[in-house]
Amino acid sequence: MNRPLIAVVVPVFNERDNLAPFHEAVTGVMRSLRDYDWEFVFVDDGSRDGSFEVLTALRARDEHVLALRFPRNFGSHVAIAAGIDYCRGDAAIVMAADLQDPPALIRDFVDRWRGGYDVVWGARTGRDDGVVRSYGMGVFYRLVRRFAIPTYPTGGTGSFCLISRPVIDAFRQCNERNRLTFGLIAWSGFRETNVPYHRPRRLIGSSSWTIRRMVHAAIDTFVSFSSLPIRTISVLGLLVSFLSFVFGAYVVINKVFFGTRVQGWSSVMLAVLLLGGVQLLMIGVLGEYLQRILEEARARPLYIVERTLGFPPVAASQPDSRSVTA
Known part of the structure; x- marks a missing residue:
């Protein structure tokens, strides 16, 4: 046997x-x-x-x-x-x-x-x-x-x-x-x-196993076995939309009821930079998925x-x- x-x-x-x-x-x-x-x-x-x-x-x-x-x-x-x-x-x-x-x-x-x-x-x-x-x-x-x-x-x-x-x-x-x-x-x-x-x-x-390789393995783990990256994009989008709505309501209320305007370029620049950073982050996450799709398509x-x-x-x-x- x-x-x-x-x-x-x-x-x-x-x-x-x-x-x-x-x-x-x-x-x-x-x-x-x-x-x-x-x-x-x-x-x-x-x-x-x-x-x-x-x-x-x-x-x-x-x-x-x-x-x-x-x-x-x-x-x-x-x-x-x-x-x-x-x-x-x-x-x-x-x-x-x-x-x-x-x-x-x-x-x-x-x-x-x-x-x-x-x-x-x-x-x-x-x-x-x-x-x-x-x-x-x-x-x-x-x-x-x-x-x-x-x-x-x-x-x-x-x-x-x-x-x-x-x-x-x-x-x-x-x-x-x-x-x-x-x-x-x-x-x-x-x-x-x-x-x-x-x-x-x-x-x-x-x-x-250098730090670089470990970071790459971490990215592979979450992209391949978790929906967290995609869901994070959705959550960030909802959060930014909510904050934009709150700030817009604040501006309208101040103008209609109190006759004042929200002053300052700093707040505008902060909002632009914040939105730009979030968008680049989202594009990067999507890029990880697209790069993997390309690798699979090459076969x-x-x-x-x-x-x-x-x-x-x-x-x-x-x-x-x-x-x-x-």
């Missing part, structure tokens, strides 16, 4: 020094799960530090290692999508290569999965990333939970999770170009649970695979219409 297969999906971007320690740590955990087979699906997201050469060396001594290589950087969420597309597991565990997602939690993930859950999140109860970064991420996660994804863990999870084969199949049907792994998995609606953990500090190298491949390691010829060919194999 074949043992259940667990795929460990790992996006990689300039992680050369982390790959060997990560592989060793996760392999040790997987060997302790004697009732399961496993595979690594590493996705090199256009690394320029020799990460793929390290993966090639790992593959030479461990047949569990499979890898894809992109010709350029497509983003971590696209890399995760490729790994899920190519994985063959009955379940897939998505992890970062920097060991900030503790491999020891894999056992708990598998136990919850065998207990009947289709999605198991690694829920952060704290993080060693510095006060400013931790506070900023905490605010972001609370906003996501309040306005976009109600089931999202309060302390955040990133993309550290286990998903069952039904979730994998559902995830692969989501073809939008602006992707957030945790959002699409939560949107699918399968039975889910959390495994709490404290996120340690990165030991080797520096994170590629370009989600990613391009330049090279594969360890996949059989059929699996290494184009798995679906959203990818291209060079």
Whole structure:
């Protein structure tokens, strides 16, 4: 009887020094799960530090290692999508290569999965990333939970999770170009649970998640999974209209009943600048939606695979219409 297969999906971007320690740590955990087979699906997201050469060396001594290589950087969420597309597991565990997602939690993930859950999140109860970064991420996660994804863990999870084969199949049907792994998995609606953990500090190298990328991810989250931006435009429009009506009534009442005029260019300029700022804000929000509509209309491949390691010829060919194999 074949043992259940667990795929460990790992996006990689300039992680050369982390790959060997990560592989060793996760392999040790997987060997302790004697009732399961496993595979690594590493996705090199256009690394320029020799990460793929390290993966090639790992593959030479461990047949569990499979890898894809992109010709350029497509983003971590696209890399995760490729790994899920190519994985063959009955379940897939998505992890970062920097060991900030503790491999020891894999056992708990598998136990919850065998207990009947289709999605198991690694829920952060704290993080060693510095006060400013931790506070900023905490605010972001609370906003996501309040306005976009109600089931999202309060302390955040990133993309550290286990998903069952039904979730994998559902995830692969989501073809939008602006992707957030945790959002699409939560949107699918399968039975889910959390495994709490404290996120340690990165030991080797520096994170590629800059402030700019985090802001971009926040915008993607609210545009893709919440009606808040569009509703905010409506609320601002109503508020400005109401204030304009009140001010107009004030001017008319002063003129008709008291024979006085409202004086001053400052109030006029303030009103003009306020309205101009609100209009530009609304145009910017609409522009975010239009830009995403344009990307979907272009229908370009989600990613391009330049090279594969360890996949059989059929699996290494184009798995679906959203990818291209060079």
